[in-house]
Amino acid sequence: MDRLIVRKDTYLDSVFLMSISADLGRMDGVQLGQVVLATPANRQLLTGMGFEASTLDSLAPTDLVVALRAADAVVLDAAEKKLAELLARRATSQATEGPRPLGLEGGLQALPGANLALISVPGEYAAYEARKALNAGMHVMVFSDNVSVEDEIALKQEAVRRGRLLMGPDCGTAIVQGVMLGFANKVRRGPIGVVGASGTGTQEVTCLVEKAGFGISQAIGTGGRDLSEKVGALTTLFAIDMLARDPNTKVIVVISKPPAKPVADKVLEALAKAPKPSVVHFVGSNRSDSERSIHFAPDLESAARKAVELAGGKSAPSANPDPALVARERKAMAPQQKWLRGLFTGGTMAAEALAFLRAAGWKIQSNLDHGAAAQSARGHEIIDLGDDEFTRGRPHPMIEPAPRVETLMREAEDPAVGVVLLDVVLGNGSHEDPAGAMIPAIEHARKRARERGGYLPVIASVTGTDGDFQGLARSTAALERAGVVVVGSNIQAARVARAILEEAAHG
Amino acid sequence: MADLFPSELAVINLGLPAFGQDIARQGAAVSSPEWRPPAGGDPATVAALTRMLAWPEAKRQRVAEANREAGKRLVAAQPVAVAVGRALDLVPGMTRKHVLHAGPPLTWERMCGPVRGAVIGGLLFEGLAKTREEAEKLAASGEITFDPCHHHQAVGPMAGIVTASMPVWEIENRAFGNKAYCTLNEGLGKVLRYGAFSQEVIDRLAWMRDELGPALQAAMKSHGPLDMRTLIAQALQMGDEGHNRNRAATSLVIRALGPHLVESDLPKAVVAKVLRFIDGNDHFFLNLSMPSSKAATDAIADIPWSTLIATQARNGTDFGIRLAGLPGRWFTGPATMVDGLYLPGFKAEDAAPDIGDSVITETAGIGGFAMAAAPAIVRFVGGSASDALRFTQQMYEITETENSAYAIPALDFRGTPTGIDVRKVVEKGILPVVNTGIAHKEPGIGMVGAGLVKPPVSAYRNALQAFVETYADK
Numbered sequence: 009m010d011r012l013i014v015r016k017d018t019y020l021d022s023v024f025l026m027s028i029s030a031d032l033g034r035m036d037g038v039q040l041g042q043v044v045l046a047t048p049a050n051r052q053l054l055t056g057m058g059f060e061a062s063t064l065d066s067l068a069p070t071d072l073v074v075a076l077r078a079a080d081a082v083v084l085d086a087a088e089k090k091l092a093e094l095l096a097r098r099a100t101s102q103a104t105e106g107p108r109p110l111g112l113e114g115g116l117q118a119l120p121g122a123n124l125a126l127i128s129v130p131g132e133y134a135a136y137e138a139r140k141a142l143n144a145g146m147h148v149m150v151f152s153d154n155v156s157v158e159d160e161i162a163l164k165q166e167a168v169r170r171g172r173l174l175m176g177p178d179c180g181t182a183i184v185q186g187v188m189l190g191f192a193n194k195v196r197r198g199p200i201g202v203v204g205a206s207g208t209g210t211q212e213v214t215c216l217v218e219k220a221g222f223g224i225s226q227a228i229g230t231g232g233r234d235l236s237e238k239v240g241a242l243t244t245l246f247a248i249d250m251l252a253r254d255p256n257t258k259v260i261v262v263i264s265k266p267p268a269k270p271v272a273d274k275v276l277e278a279l280a281k282a283p284k285p286s287v288v289h290f291v292g293s294n295r296s297d298s299e300r301s302i303h304f305a306p307d308l309e310s311a312a313r314k315a316v317e318l319a320g321g322k323s324a325p326s327a328n329p330d331p332a333l334v335a336r337e338r339k340a341m342a343p344q345q346k347w348l349r350g351l352f353t354g355g356t357m358a359a360e361a362l363a364f365l366r367a368a369g370w371k372i373q374s375n376l377d378h379g380a381a382a383q384s385a386r387g388h389e390i391i392d393l394g395d396d397e398f399t400r401g402r403p404h405p406m407i408e409p410a411p412r413v414e415t416l417m418r419e420a421e422d423p424a425v426g427v428v429l430l431d432v433v434l435g436n437g438s439h440e441d442p443a444g445a446m447i448p449a450i451e452h453a454r455k456r457a458r459e460r461g462g463y464l465p466v467i468a469s470v471t472g473t474d475g476d477f478q479g480l481a482r483s484t485a486a487l488e489r490a491g492v493v494v495v496g497s498n499i500q501a502a503r504v505a506r507a508i509l510e511e512a513a514h515g
Numbered sequence: 516m517a518d519l520f521p522s523e524l525a526v527i528n529l530g531l532p533a534f535g536q537d538i539a540r541q542g543a544a545v546s547s548p549e550w551r552p553p554a555g556g557d558p559a560t561v562a563a564l565t566r567m568l569a570w571p572e573a574k575r576q577r578v579a580e581a582n583r584e585a586g587k588r589l590v591a592a593q594p595v596a597v598a599v600g601r602a603l604d605l606v607p608g609m610t611r612k613h614v615l616h617a618g619p620p621l622t623w624e625r626m627c628g629p630v631r632g633a634v635i636g637g638l639l640f641e642g643l644a645k646t647r648e649e650a651e652k653l654a655a656s657g658e659i660t661f662d663p664c665h666h667h668q669a670v671g672p673m674a675g676i677v678t679a680s681m682p683v684w685e686i687e688n689r690a691f692g693n694k695a696y697c698t699l700n701e702g703l704g705k706v707l708r709y710g711a712f713s714q715e716v717i718d719r720l721a722w723m724r725d726e727l728g729p730a731l732q733a734a735m736k737s738h739g740p741l742d743m744r745t746l747i748a749q750a751l752q753m754g755d756e757g758h759n760r761n762r763a764a765t766s767l768v769i770r771a772l773g774p775h776l777v778e779s780d781l782p783k784a785v786v787a788k789v790l791r792f793i794d795g796n797d798h799f800f801l802n803l804s805m806p807s808s809k810a811a812t813d814a815i816a817d818i819p820w821s822t823l824i825a826t827q828a829r830n831g832t833d834f835g836i837r838l839a840g841l842p843g844r845w846f847t848g849p850a851t852m853v854d855g856l857y858l859p860g861f862k863a864e865d866a867a868p869d870i871g872d873s874v875i876t877e878t879a880g881i882g883g884f885a886m887a888a889a890p891a892i893v894r895f896v897g898g899s900a901s902d903a904l905r906f907t908q909q910m911y912e913i914t915e916t917e918n919s920a921y922a923i924p925a926l927d928f929r930g931t932p933t934g935i936d937v938r939k940v941v942e943k944g945i946l947p948v949v950n951t952g953i954a955h956k957e958p959g960i961g962m963v964g965a966g967l968v969k970p971p972v973s974a975y976r977n978a979l980q981a982f983v984e985t986y987a988d989k
Binding site: 147 | 520521522523524525526527528529530531532533534535537538541543544545546547548549550551552553555556557558561564565568569
């Protein structure tokens with residue numbers, strides 16, 4: 009039985025709506041509970057799910073629509089009541105906070121000296137708001153995704169013309185003047201400036217710099233498309249120039265997917281011209297040579313180490329897997345436990361592990377290979393749970409661990425799974441306890457393996473610092489108590505996983 | 516360098532509230548304003564607004580300057596009533612085969628009940644048809660030219676029908692020299708403008724043509740030009756808003772013209788009948804406030820680069836607007852049902868969709884925009900006196916300027932919000948407040964209520980999109 013409830017002209021932010029959807033979905037007997045704004049895409053989604061098109065077609069993108077499906081009207085009534093409570097709670101909290109200023113103009117009246125706009129509105133409105141912010145003379149960080157590449161180029165050209173920094177679109181991570189914006193970790197200030205086209209890549213590098221006792225001057229996000237041929241690295245080049253002139257920055261680190269040659273050449277040229285050394289890591293490339301003042305790093309950890317070294321620090325070489333640990337972990341595995349399951353919340357973490365293991369000759373299926381046909385027989389798999397196929401209508405797995413928990417619960421029933429490889433990303437923006445949220449599923453999967461006469465190694469790295477509100481030490485300890493092998497970086501975790509499965513295959 | 520990395524970061528967080536809380540926890544300055552999708556979230560309109568924001572500074576300045584100029588002209592307007600005469604003699608382009616109607620262009624086939632009824636009445640009145648059937652046949656034959664009043668420097672309330680021998684007011688905008696025309700108000704009940712065409716309606720029109728028109732013409736000749744700006748300004752301080760409440764202004768007209776009527780050569784009985792007729796119709800002045808507003812807004816009918824609205828009008832089928840920067844182009848949406856209260860014995864099902872040129876008053880900065888001056892009528896639209904203040908105050912959000920000639924006592928004599936900017940309307944999602952009467956959907960029954968219009972937002976969005984497209988490459 010279906011029910012559609014409409015509230016005209018009720019705009020609420022998507023994260024709040026997703027949390028309500030989740031609450032409704034958890035109710036007994038509710039088969040489906042979606043609370044969304046009636047954007048064309050959402051209307052299509054609901055029509056596709058079989059909800060009444062004629063009702064949906066008449067709605068505007070500012071209307072709230074609740075789609076409920078349950079076996080009977082009693083459950084639907086209960087869900088509708090619950091919905092009213094959830095929405096009312098929000099209304100009460102807003103009432104006690106008093107009226108808020110409206111829009112960018114209202115914000116500027118409330119905070120006249122504002123110099124940066126952080127924009128996380130739905131993608132179709134992000135270019136409009138970013139334009140207004142640029143016209144008001146502000147720097148801009150566009151967290152929103154789903155902004156067209158044409159809009160991205162036009163915005164970035166305008167920003168360059170105005171001498172303003174435009175981070176994004178789809179920029180998740182930045183640290184500007186010591187202030188964490190979006191998904192970022194608490195690190196001390198220091199001599200290393202980071203320019204990252206990838207959010208989790210930037211998080212991993214800044215956290216490893218912090219662990220080595222050094223700090224970050226600025227961490228600038230560019231958005232994933234900045235180094236594409238079309239966009240031509242407009243923000244990356246602007247950021248390199250800023251950091252080159254910034255007296256507090258001694259070393260520049262650039263992290264990106266491997267760009268097209270002409271774009272790479274431009275970026276490298278800018279770095280070579282900067283009066284300070286730089287480190288470049290192209291995710292997926294294992295280049296480790298140096299040219300002019302530029303040092304290539306083959307992985308995120310190496311990039312952090314090299315930057316620390318160039319800033320005058322010393323860092324021990326990266327740890328190789330401890331043979332005793334590998335032996336201990338593989339000892340009780342059953343012979344049929346052959347395959348890796350890499351379940352990642354950070355796209356760059358997944359890409360790093362994938363590149364490393366493929367370079368070692370592994371055949372791996374991954375949703376990072378968009379468009380590749382799925383194989384019928386399952387082998388090694390690396391899954392980016394932050395990919396659109398998992399996030400449509402629900403929050404990113406760094407915020408909402410449920411999709412990864414569900415995936416691991418399913419994998420627990422597969423006797424061929426040999427090693428589970430995880431990333432755990434702490435910091436602002438992330439879930440309040442990403443490690444703890446995984447532990448019941450980890451314990452269940454390990455128990456199921458034991459019941460089948462095997463043993464399931466779970467290898468993880470934690471991207472975070474002790475300054476993060478979730479706590480690096482606390483998160484690590486909780487994972488270790490659950491039997492997880494926690495190592496110092498994402499690349500180290502991939503190495504341990506490789507060692508265990510290769511030894512198992514040979515042994 | 517200080518410019519690129521500001522010494523202290525101060526952030527405006529638009530979107531997810533959690534990001535703002537995170538920044539505040541770090542001790543940095545942050546404001547997290549409430550955010551709603553611009554333009555009601557309509558993708559094509561947001562794209563147009565975004566394009567406009569991306570225009571070079573010089574180009575955006577041209578728009579601002581054009582709007583300033585248009586606003587100035589509206590405020591500078593000096594509408595003066597100069598004469599009463601026959602439509603055929605005064606209204607430009609008028610012929611015996613013309614029937615003018617309210618709103619944007621409309622064919623006989625698409626006319627709603629009240630407009631059809633009024634057309635029939637007009638043809639009967641002109642003697643072009645003898646019966647309803649004959650009139651309908653003639654109307655459908657193509658022999659009659661249907662034209663919007665607005666295409667002939669005229670305006671008409673409700674159905675807005677103007678035919679050749681009807682008497683009309685002539686208003687001159689002394690600041691710019693342009694003229695505007697409007698018929699004389701027939702009163703309430705069974706009247707042509709609500710679609711009635713019974714013998715009593717035709718007889719009254721004949722009396723207006725034969726006695727009322729000439730009497731007013733004589734009085735005007737004797738009195739000389741009647742300054743509408745001063746009269747409207749006074750009326751606003753006496754509880755009128757110039758659209759739905761015209762009681763004060765009507766009284767002021769009697770005061771001005773009464774002695775001249777009495778002194779004229781007209782028979783005493785005619786003078787008495789004329790004065791009683793005006794006194795019996797609180798809306799007599801509407802047909803002066805409308806052409807006064809038309810004379811003011813026509814001065815901005817063609818101002819390149821301006822996004823101000825020069826015309827709003829409806830015909831019971833379509834609601835249409837024209838922009839100062841896009842002369843000659845109508846942007847329409849479906850006429851909507853009026854949100855209001857009904858006279859005893861009538862209900863919402865009886866109502867015709869929104870109709871009439873009277874929304875020209877709001878376009879010029881009075882009517883609904885001056886609601887704060889007329890708390891007495893808010894009850895008609897189901898509100899309280901504080902709503903009246905709120906309506907006017909909200910209109911400052913979508914207007915270019917204020918008209919200090921029209922001062923509102925309750926707002927400390929602040930001028931009425933004047934010059935509707937289509938861009939602000941669309942961007943902020945605030946539609947103009949429009950007061951109106953409600954016509955019965957069947958011809959000939961008349962007024963059944965009054966209330967507030969909900970203009971179709973599509974007309975405003977389409978106009979803005981067309982503006983951006985037109986000026987994109989200029």
